[in-house]
Amino acid sequence: MHxxxxxxxxxxxxxxxxxxxxxxxxxxxxxxxxxxxxxRDPGTFxxxxxxxDSYRQLFDPLYLDVFLNSLYMAAVTTIFCLLIGxxxxxxxxxxxxxxxxxxxxxxxxxxxxxSLVRTYALKLLLATNGLINNALMGMGxxxxxxxxxxxxxxxxxxxxxxxxxxxxxxxxxxFDDLRQxxxxxxxxxGAGKLSTFLxxxxxxxxPGVLAGVMLVLLPAxxxxxxxxxxxxxxxxxxxxxxxxxxxDARDWPFGAAASILLTxxxxxxxxxxxxxxxRLGEEAQT
Amino acid sequence: xxxxxxxxxxxxxxxxxxxxxxxxxxxxxxxSEYMPxxxxxxxxxxxxxxxxxxxxxxxxxxxxxxKLLDESGDYDLALPSTYYVNKMRKEGLLEKIDRDKIExxxxxDPELINLEIDPDNAYSVPYLWGTTGLAYDAEDIEGxxxxxxxxxxxxxxxxxxxxxxxxxxxxxxxxxxxxxxGNSTDPDEIREAYEKLTELMPSVRTFNSDAPRMPYLEGExxxxxxxxxxxxxxxxxxxSLEYVYPEEGTIVWLDSFVIPKNxxxxxxxxxxxxxxxxxxxxxxxxxxxxxxxxxxxxRELLSEEVANDRTSYPTPEDLTNAEFQEDVGxxxxxxxxxxxxxxxxxx
Numbered sequence: 001m002h003x004x005x006x007x008x009x010x011x012x013x014x015x016x017x018x019x020x021x022x023x024x025x026x027x028x029x030x031x032x033x034x035x036x037x038x039x040r041d042p043g044t045f046x047x048x049x050x051x052x053d054s055y056r057q058l059f060d061p062l063y064l065d066v067f068l069n070s071l072y073m074a075a076v077t078t079i080f081c082l083l084i085g086x087x088x089x090x091x092x093x094x095x096x097x098x099x100x101x102x103x104x105x106x107x108x109x110x111x112x113x114x115s116l117v118r119t120y121a122l123k124l125l126l127a128t129n130g131l132i133n134n135a136l137m138g139m140g141x142x143x144x145x146x147x148x149x150x151x152x153x154x155x156x157x158x159x160x161x162x163x164x165x166x167x168x169x170x171x172x173x174x175f176d177d178l179r180q181x182x183x184x185x186x187x188x189x190g191a192g193k194l195s196t197f198l199x200x201x202x203x204x205x206x207p208g209v210l211a212g213v214m215l216v217l218l219p220a221x222x223x224x225x226x227x228x229x230x231x232x233x234x235x236x237x238x239x240x241x242x243x244x245x246x247x248d249a250r251d252w253p254f255g256a257a258a259s260i261l262l263t264x265x266x267x268x269x270x271x272x273x274x275x276x277x278x279r280l281g282e283e284a285q286t
Numbered sequence: 287x288x289x290x291x292x293x294x295x296x297x298x299x300x301x302x303x304x305x306x307x308x309x310x311x312x313x314x315x316x317x318s319e320y321m322p323x324x325x326x327x328x329x330x331x332x333x334x335x336x337x338x339x340x341x342x343x344x345x346x347x348x349x350x351x352x353k354l355l356d357e358s359g360d361y362d363l364a365l366p367s368t369y370y371v372n373k374m375r376k377e378g379l380l381e382k383i384d385r386d387k388i389e390x391x392x393x394x395d396p397e398l399i400n401l402e403i404d405p406d407n408a409y410s411v412p413y414l415w416g417t418t419g420l421a422y423d424a425e426d427i428e429g430x431x432x433x434x435x436x437x438x439x440x441x442x443x444x445x446x447x448x449x450x451x452x453x454x455x456x457x458x459x460x461x462x463x464x465x466x467x468g469n470s471t472d473p474d475e476i477r478e479a480y481e482k483l484t485e486l487m488p489s490v491r492t493f494n495s496d497a498p499r500m501p502y503l504e505g506e507x508x509x510x511x512x513x514x515x516x517x518x519x520x521x522x523x524x525x526s527l528e529y530v531y532p533e534e535g536t537i538v539w540l541d542s543f544v545i546p547k548n549x550x551x552x553x554x555x556x557x558x559x560x561x562x563x564x565x566x567x568x569x570x571x572x573x574x575x576x577x578x579x580x581x582x583x584x585r586e587l588l589s590e591e592v593a594n595d596r597t598s599y600p601t602p603e604d605l606t607n608a609e610f611q612e613d614v615g616x617x618x619x620x621x622x623x624x625x626x627x628x629x630x631x632x633x
Contacts, residue, residue, distance in 0.1 A: 043377065062633060065633065127504050127505070128506050145505070147506075149492075149506055233451050233494065233630070234632065235627065235632075240630075241627070244630075247344075247350055248344065248453070251623075
């Protein structure tokens with residue numbers, strides 16, 4: 001009690017943070033869990049009795065297919081983000097402080113625009129009469145416009161575009177912490193560039209990679225508006241199915257169960273992240 | 287517990303919509319691009335009531351929102367299509383319309399009032415009616431006479447077809463092509479329609495109910511479904527966009543004003559309906575957005591060009607085999623929904 005009074009600011013922050021978490025994170029999630037075990041009701045959306053039918057429905061081949069396809073699209077998105085983000089973060093960490101700040105600032109600027117608006121902008125680029133086709137045809141590289149919009153490829157482009165910063169930022173932070181002494185020590189001990197990269201750089205940046213993967217893979221499965229706008233309103237992502245359950249089919253329990261599936265998948269990834277960090281921590285100590 | 291959970295969900299899902307307590311506001315919940323800005327401006331000017339215009343792109347979305355908000359009275363007017371009036375009326379989601387406060391009701395086409403969906407129009411006042419038919423870009427569809435829904439299945443249109451993002455409409459064409467009613471409740475017929483539609487799916491490039499003319503104008507699709515008003519608006523920008531009443535029958539719908547239960551400002555809602563019912567305003571709306579007005583006095587004011595445009599005002603022959611959309615009941619809806627999900631998941 002004495003300490004609480006001594007640190008009013010700290011207490012206020014703690015109350016705020018915990019209040020925030022309880023009110024805006026825990027409560028909504030509990031409601032989703034609650035909804036998922038109730039019964040679909042055309043009149044009132046939800047009714048008793050409690051049951052697990054919605055979870056059984058997740059194993060319906062129809063939705064299993066959507067889930068797998070969604071996972072595939074999210075995985076491709078993640079790989080592209082990693083392929084672009086890893087070298088980018090590496091290069092970024094090697095620059096002078098001022099340039100780093102500038103580049104990170106530039107990366108964050110697009111966040112000031114709503115992601116829906118940015119997705120529509122992408123549509124203008126990819127459309128049959130869009131900028132890319134017009135430019136390619138103007139240069140005489142193609143005769144017929146490419147059909148890029150309303151394809152899985154267009155959706156992946158959209159997802160990579162929206163999620164890339166979430167890959168770069170955690171990677172940048174691990175590269176920033178990567179101590180040059182370790183790399184030099186590796187060289188001194190006779191390791192070549194490749195060997196150093198494989199045995200020192202990669203293991204030490206792995207937590208960043210995992211954090212980036214977590215921040216990209218799961219959200220990618222939920223960004224339904226990207227599939228709606230760039231994919232032609234098909235059920236390409238789990239997010240589309242969830243949205244349809246709530247808005248069109250009015251099967252809230254199933255929509256809730258599907259979103260819990262995503263939450264559980266996220267928890268598994270978090271756990272993997274924790275384990276990898278612990279392993280690295282132990283290695284560092286020995 | 288149920289109420290509590292629901293209340294909580296409402297708060298969580300709809301935090302963005304706080305209710306407006308000002309009396310001088312009309313909350314209008316309408317389809318996108320379904321009311322000319324000029325009409326809203328003139329209403330505000332004349333009455334001093336500010337119109338807050340919110341849009342939806344499907345009956346399902348509108349219904350779910352209103353159902354969810356149930357007693358909050360966030361909206362004063364909405365415009366459900368034909369069978370949704372029936373559904374919402376039966377479920378007690380609507381306020382009765384006070385006919386004494388509506389001016390000009392007697393000018394409405396006798397064929398479009400007192401329908402089965404709402405006997406004696408106790409809960410609804412017709413706004414516009416229209417059709418869902420075939421559209422094609424005459425520049426890109428060479429020589430091909432497009433006359434029937436069946437033509438969409440032609441292999442040459444692979445990757446060039448657009449469908450509306452509307453479950454009932456898409457199944458309607460599947461059912462009609464097979465010779466069934468577009469309002470079928472028979473699970474076997476619906477399954478057959480689904481199987482027929484899966485053959486169409488490789489041709490389908492996109493679903494769109496925001497603005498079905500756009501994929502044609504953008505050059506993404508060359509043939510497919512469209513609402514007649516969208517065809518009229520689209521033709522202004524792209525003269526080669528043609529509208530066809532398909533042989534198997536077009537889909538006819540009637541959108542009506544309804545006042546959701548516990549509307550915050552029912553007086554303003556009545557005022558707005560009366561305002562729109564003025565022949566001059568109804569005519570302006572029909573000319574501007576291309577759908578047909580049920581207001582006979584307004585039809586006399588239409589310009590020759592619009593009045594004779596078969597896209598907006600079909601002839602009786604155009605409506606051969608045409609069907610009104612009807613409520614099919616929750617059980618059939620679940621069958622439709624499941625097949626719809628399968629279609630959209632590429633199965």
